[in-house]
Amino acid sequence: MELEQWKDIWKKQEDSPTPSLREMLGKPSNSPIAKMKRNLIFELIAVLIGFGVVVVYYLTAYKGRFQEVGWLYLAMMIMFIVYFIFKWRLLTKMECMACEVKSNLMKQVHTLEKYVNFYLIAGTALIPIVIIFFYVFTRIHFPQGMRTFPSPSTTTSLFKSLGILAFVCLTSTIGMFYINKWYIRKLYGNQIARLKTMLDQLD
Amino acid sequence: MSDPQQFLDLVEKHKGIVVRICSVYAKRRDERDDLFQEIIVQLWRAWPAFEGRSQFSTWMYRISLNTAISGLRKKTAPVVFIDHDAIPELMDPGTDLHKEEQLSLLYQAIRELPEIDKALVMLYLDDHSYEEMEVILGINQGALRTKMNRAKEKLKKNIERIQHGA
Numbered sequence: 001m002e003l004e005q006w007k008d009i010w011k012k013q014e015d016s017p018t019p020s021l022r023e024m025l026g027k028p029s030n031s032p033i034a035k036m037k038r039n040l041i042f043e044l045i046a047v048l049i050g051f052g053v054v055v056v057y058y059l060t061a062y063k064g065r066f067q068e069v070g071w072l073y074l075a076m077m078i079m080f081i082v083y084f085i086f087k088w089r090l091l092t093k094m095e096c097m098a099c100e101v102k103s104n105l106m107k108q109v110h111t112l113e114k115y116v117n118f119y120l121i122a123g124t125a126l127i128p129i130v131i132i133f134f135y136v137f138t139r140i141h142f143p144q145g146m147r148t149f150p151s152p153s154t155t156t157s158l159f160k161s162l163g164i165l166a167f168v169c170l171t172s173t174i175g176m177f178y179i180n181k182w183y184i185r186k187l188y189g190n191q192i193a194r195l196k197t198m199l200d201q202l203d
Numbered sequence: 204m205s206d207p208q209q210f211l212d213l214v215e216k217h218k219g220i221v222v223r224i225c226s227v228y229a230k231r232r233d234e235r236d237d238l239f240q241e242i243i244v245q246l247w248r249a250w251p252a253f254e255g256r257s258q259f260s261t262w263m264y265r266i267s268l269n270t271a272i273s274g275l276r277k278k279t280a281p282v283v284f285i286d287h288d289a290i291p292e293l294m295d296p297g298t299d300l301h302k303e304e305q306l307s308l309l310y311q312a313i314r315e316l317p318e319i320d321k322a323l324v325m326l327y328l329d330d331h332s333y334e335e336m337e338v339i340l341g342i343n344q345g346a347l348r349t350k351m352n353r354a355k356e357k358l359k360k361n362i363e364r365i366q367h368g369a
Contacts, residue, residue: 003327003355006362009305010328015219019236021211024243031241031274097269098249098262100341101322104269198272201319202342 032191033095040091044084051077066141072133076126083122090115102202109195116184116192123180128169135165210250214243217260220329221267227313227321228271242270257338264326265339272318312361320354327351 028034051073058070094111096104214221221242229235246266253262313324319340326336333344340347 001362003359006305006309007328007330009302009309011330012302013223013306015222018218018222018239021214021218021243022207024240025207025247027240027244029241029244029248030237031245031270097245097266098252099269100265101268101272101339102341104273108273195273198318201317202340 031095033091037088037091040084040087044080047077047080051080068133068137068140072130072137079126083118086118087115090118102199105195105199105202109192109199112188112192112195116188119184120177120180124173124177127173127176131169131172132165210247213259214246214263217263220260220264223325223329224264224267224271226310227325228318230314238271238274241274242267245270258335261331261335261338264331268322268339272322308362308365311365312358315361316354316357319350320357323347323351323354324358327355 054073055070055077058073059067090111094108094115096107099107221239225235225238225242229238246263249262249266253259313321316324322340323336326339331339333347336347336351337344342350
């Protein structure tokens, strides 16, 4: 049978019954991007509540002695809000359902890669910031034996102390980079690969 | 463009496009229902920006394809739609098949194509011109013709393979 005959069969097919269209209009989208947006909102709420409690606790407890920890968490909370806004804007840009199929796919690949890179950098950059903060913090507030890392003293040189700090920062950051990379690939890797395969088919 | 009734009338008139896209891109019944609903939601969200520069059916095809091919779907084992042993006529490449069985075979052959080829073949079967295909897919007509020939060849091979029960 020739393709033209198959075309006749295709065209003569009867539409199967569908549910009420009107009822569907008010339903929320379940597209991957809509789900990512909903997850991001949950993430924001969890961070605001969790970090908010820690901020209030450290700013008020111990007669305000450890309020630097509270300020650190407040700074991280602000950074997370900036991170949230950036991710939200990328997600909004990612979707262009009324665009041509090719430009929609290109837009999705480009924005998703940007989103993933931002996720990776932001998640990794937090590690050295927190380690350096606690190095300085424990040096100010705790005696030698209780500090996170050995501080410069009669037995430990400044060079050795900073060397240990640099080593811990570097290994933790590199370790976290690869953990984040693995996790992000697990989350978005298949989707990016799938979109790229379709783009290759269009090129 | 915000009149829901006008929107519903137009979608009702052309909903066959959505039904066919869902049948091709989603394997299971529940996935088809989910995709159908998602396409209607996306069409409704895009409706206020529809300026009527292209035909409604072209605009609808574009949004439906975008929704179908860019959505994440659960990985499921491919569903066998035709039991070759139960339908001996399928072993014969003749035209004795009932219409429904033929249609089922055609769907199976399309589903086995790569994602973009599925779209090309559907546009061909729905008799869209190359100009319309360019507006929907965003690739120039020269490239479209080449890709279309390849997609049609693959479809033919799939049909023959299924008919011969390979």
